[in-house]
Amino acid sequence: NAGVMQNPRHLVRRRGQEARLRCSPMKGHSHVYWYRQLPEEGLKFMVYLQKENIIDESGMPKERFSAEFPKEGPSILRIQQVVRGDSAAYFCASSPLGGSYNEQFFGPGTRLTVL
Amino acid sequence: GENVEQHPSTLSVQEGDSAVIKCTYSDSASNYFPWYKQELGKGPQLIIDIRSNVGEKKDQRIAVTLNKTAKHFSLHITETQPEDSAVYFCAATASGGSYIPTFGRGTSLIVHP
Numbered sequence: 001n002a003g004v005m006q007n008p009r010h011l012v013r014r015r016g017q018e019a020r021l022r023c024s025p026m027k028g029h030s031h032v033y034w035y036r037q038l039p040e041e042g043l044k045f046m047v048y049l050q051k052e053n054i055i056d057e058s059g060m061p062k063e064r065f066s067a068e069f070p071k072e073g074p075s076i077l078r079i080q081q082v083v084r085g086d087s088a089a090y091f092c093a094s095s096p097l098g099g100s101y102n103e104q105f106f107g108p109g110t111r112l113t114v115l
Numbered sequence: 116g117e118n119v120e121q122h123p124s125t126l127s128v129q130e131g132d133s134a135v136i137k138c139t140y141s142d143s144a145s146n147y148f149p150w151y152k153q154e155l156g157k158g159p160q161l162i163i164d165i166r167s168n169v170g171e172k173k174d175q176r177i178a179v180t181l182n183k184t185a186k187h188f189s190l191h192i193t194e195t196q197p198e199d200s201a202v203y204f205c206a207a208t209a210s211g212g213s214y215i216p217t218f219g220r221g222t223s224l225i226v227h228p
Contacts, residue, residue, distance in 0.1 A: 004158070033215070042121075042204055042218035043159070056213035091158050098214060103149070106158035 002027070004094050004107035005074075012113045013082050021077040021110045025094030032075045033104060034067060037089045049075060055098070082114045117142040119207050121219025129227050134195050136222045138205035139187040145207040148188050149216065150179060153202045162203075163190070195226045 005024040013019050025032050030051055035043040045059040049069035060067065064082075069075040079086055089111050093104035118141040128134050140148075146167035151159035165172045165179045165188065172179050176195075181188040188207075192199055202223050206216035 006158075040124075040221070042119075042220040045215050045217075048213055048215060056215060059215075093158075102214065103161055103164070104216070106151075106160065108156075108158045 004092060004105050006090075006092050006107035006110050008110060009108060010111050010113070012115060014115050015083055016081050019079040019082050019086070019112055019114075021079075021090050021092075021112070023075040023077070023092030023094075023107060025075070025092075026096075026105055029094035029096050029105070031095045031098050031102070032069050033093045033095075034075075034077050035091045035093065037091060037109070043091060046077070050098075079112075082112075084114045087112055087114045117145060117207055117209055117217040119205060119217045119219045121205050121222060123222060124220065125223045125225070127225045127227065128195055130195060130197060132195055134192045134199070134224055134226075136190045136203055136205070136224070137187060138189070138207075138219050139185075140207040140217075141186065142207065142209045143183075143186065144209040146210045147208040147214075147216075148179070148181060149206050149208075150190050151204045151206065151218075153204065153221070155201075159204060192224075195224075197226050197228050200224055200226045 032049045034046040047060045047067045048056040064080045066078045089109045091109045093106045095102040121138045149164035152162045153159040176193045178191040202221045205219040208216040
């Protein structure tokens with residue numbers, strides 16, 4: 001059973017370009033979470049999705065950021081018109097169930113660098 | 116919302132020593148406390164977790180304790196080995212809402228051979 005897959009692992013963009021980060025959850029997992037990690041900081045929650053639904057986007061910046069988890073295919077985190085402050089590691093996690101005791105399985109992350 | 120404080124930010128020990136990392140949380144509704152280990156260039160991996168109806172849990176060299184009254188929980192690693200070197204994150208998840216964990220800022224553990 002393959003783990004959570006993320007691609008690309010490294011992404012370099014110039015200011016103003018778009019960044020698309022992909023996440024394929026573990027087989028059988030229908031809950032996906034996106035987090036952002038800045039150097040020497042913890043993981044900051046961005047958005048929680050189930051298939052075709054955004055459950056909680058309270059951590060998502062109001063502008064330029066969007067996320068989706070379509071019926072078929074990976075979850076996508078999209079950042080439009082990137083700025084240098086968007087440079088960070090973005091992690092996706094998946095779980096088979098929601099709820100309080102759900103273990104989240106993390107992918108290896110996408111490291112975004114904005115030049 | 117929940118606030119999780121984690122200390123120390125850096126911990127350096129000799130191989131064979133014990134290491135203790137402490138976290139406090141603010142939301143008394145939190146009832147699930149996972150600990151993650153993150154190695155360089157990798158994603159976090161769950162190493163142990165504890166639910167609020169339990170005061171202590173142990174798995175080989177790793178143990179976690181929870182004091183609900185004081186709202187703090189700790190990770191204990193005994194007989195540390197160089198491969199334990201990594202960043203460790205604690206988290207607290209409140210019941211209700213969408214059950215999103217709030218993470219501490221992490222502790223960089225260095226085990227010297």
